[in-house]
Amino acid sequence: MAEAVFQRCIHPHCGASVAVEETSFACPKCGGLLDVAYDWNRLQPPKSLAYFESKWAERLQPLSFSGVWRFRELLPFAPPEKIMTIGEGQTILQRADVVAKFAGMNAGCLHLQYEGMNPSGSFKDNGMTAAFTHASMVGATRAACASTGNTSASLAVFCSATGLMRAVIFIGSGKIAYGKLAQSLDHGALTVQIAGDFDDAMLRVQQISKKLGIYLVNSVNPFRLEGQKTIMYRILEAMRWEVPDWIVVPGGNLGNVSSFGKAFIELMELGLIKRPPRLAVINAAGSNTFYQLYERFGLRWNNGQPDARIIDGYYQSLDAEKIRAATIASAIEINHPVNLHKALRALDRCGGAVREVTDQEILDAKAKVGAGGLGCEPASAASVAGAKKLRKEGVIAPSDRVVCILTGHQLKDPTATVAYHSADRKTFDEVLGHRGVRRATYANRAVQVPNDLDEIIKAIEVYT
Numbered sequence: 285m286a287e288a289v290f291q292r293c294i295h296p297h298c299g300a301s302v303a304v305e306e307t308s309f310a311c312p313k314c315g316g317l318l319d320v321a322y323d324w325n326r327l328q329p330p331k332s333l334a335y336f337e338s339k340w341a342e343r344l345q346p347l348s349f350s351g352v353w354r355f356r357e358l359l360p361f362a363p364p365e366k367i368m369t370i371g372e373g374q375t376i377l378q379r380a381d382v383v384a385k386f387a388g389m390n391a392g393c394l395h396l397q398y399e400g401m402n403p404s405g406s407f408k409d410n411g412m413t414a415a416f417t418h419a420s421m422v423g424a425t426r427a428a429c430a431s432t433g434n435t436s437a438s439l440a441v442f443c444s445a446t447g448l449m450r451a452v453i454f455i456g457s458g459k460i461a462y463g464k465l466a467q468s469l470d471h472g473a474l475t476v477q478i479a480g481d482f483d484d485a486m487l488r489v490q491q492i493s494k495k496l497g498i499y500l501v502n503s504v505n506p507f508r509l510e511g512q513k514t515i516m517y518r519i520l521e522a523m524r525w526e527v528p529d530w531i532v533v534p535g536g537n538l539g540n541v542s543s544f545g546k547a548f549i550e551l552m553e554l555g556l557i558k559r560p561p562r563l564a565v566i567n568a569a570g571s572n573t574f575y576q577l578y579e580r581f582g583l584r585w586n587n588g589q590p591d592a593r594i595i596d597g598y599y600q601s602l603d604a605e606k607i608r609a610a611t612i613a614s615a616i617e618i619n620h621p622v623n624l625h626k627a628l629r630a631l632d633r634c635g636g637a638v639r640e641v642t643d644q645e646i647l648d649a650k651a652k653v654g655a656g657g658l659g660c661e662p663a664s665a666a667s668v669a670g671a672k673k674l675r676k677e678g679v680i681a682p683s684d685r686v687v688c689i690l691t692g693h694q695l696k697d698p699t700a701t702v703a704y705h706s707a708d709r710k711t712f713d714e715v716l717g718h719r720g721v722r723r724a725t726y727a728n729r730a731v732q733v734p735n736d737l738d739e740i741i742k743a744i745e746v747y748t
Contacts, residue, residue, distance in 0.1 A: 288326035289361045291318040291506060294626060295588040304361055305422050308494075309505050317625055319546065320361055320506045324554060330357055333525045333556050336517070351375060352413050352514045358550065359414065359510045368416045370445045372409035373514060375401045377522035377687065382656035386649070387672040390682045394671065395528075397519055398658050400693030403445075404467060406615075406661075407515060407540065407691045408438035414511030415501045416442045419449065424499035428452040428492065430485035432536070432614050433464025434692055439501055440471035452498060454478060454485040461614050461661075461697040481608055483620045503539030504622045512540055513547035519687055520557075528561050529684040532674075534666040534691055535565035535574050535638070536616030538627035545630020561687075563636035564680075565627065566670030568611035568646065568663075570719070573598070573619050574627060575640040585632035590625060612643045612700055612719045615663035615692060637679055641669040643719040647704050651726035654701075659694025667691075705729055 292301040293311035300313035301321070309318055330336070336355060342348035347356060347364060351373015356364070377397050384394035399407035412435075419427055427449045429435045436453040443451040451473035455465070457480065468475050478485055486502065493500040503509060520527065533540050541563055548560035567575040576598060577583040583594045601607075602619055609619040621627070631638070641649075643662075649672065650665035667688040674680040694701060703715035707729040712721075733743045 288323045290321055292321040293317075294319050294629060297588055307422055307424075307499060309500065317504065317623065318506045320359070320510050322360065327360055328357065329554050330556070333520060333551075336521065346371070350413070351518055352410050352511050355514050355517045358517065359513070361507070361510065362417045362421060366417060366421050367413075368420050368442070368446055368448070369413050370403050370409075370442060372402050372413050373518065375399050375515075375518060377519055378658060380653075380656050380658070383652055383668055383688075386652040387668060388675040388682060389671075389680075389684075389686060393683060393685055395685075395687045396653065396656075396658055396668075396690050397515065397687055398660075398690045399515065400658075400660060400664075400690060400696075404434070404438040404441040405693035405696055406434040406438065407512065407689070408434045409441070410514055411503065411508035411511040411539070411543070412438040412442050412501065415505050415508040416446070416449075418505075418507040419499040419501070422499070424449060426450050426452060426496075427499045427501050428454070428489050429501045430454040430482060430489040431460070431464075432456075432482050432617055433460045433696065434615055435502065436460075436473065436475070437464050437467035437471075440468045440473040443473065444471040449499070450474065452476065452492075454489045454492075456481040456485050461699065463696045463698055482618050483609070486620070486622065502622065503537050503542075509539055509543035509546060509623075509626075512543035515540075515689070516544050516547040523685075527557055527559060528687050530564055530636075530671075530680055530686040531561050531689065532564040532566060532667045532671045532686060533689040534613070534616050534663050535567045535627070536571070536618045536621065536663065538565070538574060538621040538623040540689065540691070541565050541630050542623040542626030545626070545634055549633050560634040563630055563634045564670055564674055565631070565636070565638045566666040567638065567640045568613045568616055568666060569640045569642045570611035571609035571613075571617050571619060572640040573621060574624065575638045577624070578628075578631070578638040583628065585625075585628040588629075590628055595624070610719070611646075612716060612721065613646055613661075613663035613666055614697065615661060616666065637674060639670050639673050641666055641673060643716070644721050644723070645669040645673070647700070647716070647721055648725045650701070651704065651724075651728075653690065654694065655726065655728075658690060659701075660690040661692040661694060661696040662700050664690040664692055707732070
């Protein structure tokens with residue numbers, strides 16, 4: 285195509301392309317996933333990442349204030365006047381020595397990228413601002429998603445904050461944390477709960493979007509991933525443009541690892557970095573499709589032609605045995621990740637590993653993250669639990685520089701947190717027992733004392 289910005293099939297053997305305005309988000313030739321692609325020879329990418337430091341002096345301008353759009357030269361698909369921002373991306377990279385000790389890392393070597401500081405409380409706002417911008421470019425009046433909670437919250441926030449579109453949200457029955465559902469309801473989204481899980485909701489929202497012409501914002505939308513890749517730019521920025529050894533990320537629909545891989549592939553192509561970090565994707569054991577396919581069955585990118593027999597056979601076995609995703613980490617409770625092929629490409633180009641961790645390991649890691657000063661939802665802690673496992677295996681060295689992505693705020697799912705720390709065994713068992721969680725290894729339980737001044741003082745002296 286003649287345009288400098290377009291959408292292109294991710295499979296090299298196909299290579300079909302469509303206009304940037306297209307909203308089907310599927311290759312018209314082979315049905316595969318699409319990338320937002322750039323002819324960098326016709327654009328003006330920066331010659332150094334240090335260029336972006338100049339944006340710090342422009343923070344009164346909304347686009348430079350945004351932690352996504354201040355890097356707009358690396359995702360130049362939208363004219364500035366069309367960009368929709370609500371101040372997303374004001375996040376931090378925190379050195380976490382308490383968590384490093386827990387994971388078996390040297391002090392100063394493990395950092396947490398905390399995306400819970402986004403307006404809706406999760407990393408999804410990075411992608412939503414980009415998808416919402418594209419939706420505005422094409423004149424959409426309604427936007428839809430299937431969600432385990434964070435995508436729906438983000439879409440609802442953007443729709444209500446801008447007043448430009450109506451949000452239509454599909455959730456599965458009993459498959460959303462109240463902290464996230466509250467956001468969708470409070471921000472005025474039309475919430476449709478169907479009998480089924482996220483995978484069922486994902487199928488329906490794609491059908492409905494196509495039939496009714498509603499703009500789809502799930503991560504099958506490549507513009508979503510354009511926004512999410514800026515998480516990596518902010519990490520590099522916080523590390524003074526030095527590339528870490530590992531990025532560890534929870535794996536649900538695999539949008540994050542796909543976008544991270546694309547970020548580093550492009551930075552290498554532009555000569556802005558010399559090497560990528562390795563990527564580690566961490567599944568919950570009760571929702572471990574990527575782990576099974578990659579580590580057990582050896583599925584690989586294979587130059588854009590991964591073995592479809594492995595994928596189809598695995599999904600057929602899930603259906604035949606009626607296996608549904610089941611984990612306390614609801615944000616990654618997904619059995620059919622739509623970005624599977626893009627995730628394979630990311631690992632092929634960057635290297636890395638895929639692991640699974642139990643809900644017990646997730647909640648123990650979550651407690652340690654909280655004790656270190658940052659609260660996160662259960663799915664976020666999968667990254668820390670995974671880093672600990674990879675360190676124990678010797679895959680990660682104690683001196684490696686590791687960044688674990690914390691995808692969402694702890695108040696996204698307070699029920700799990702309270703149950704873990706509760707002294708009431710019934711509460712613990714009702715919320716966590718059916719997930720195979722048997723103990724609260726690092727519980728910080730409330731101390732019960734009589735309403736007596738001397739007894740209260742005695743308790744404080746004993747426990748402090």
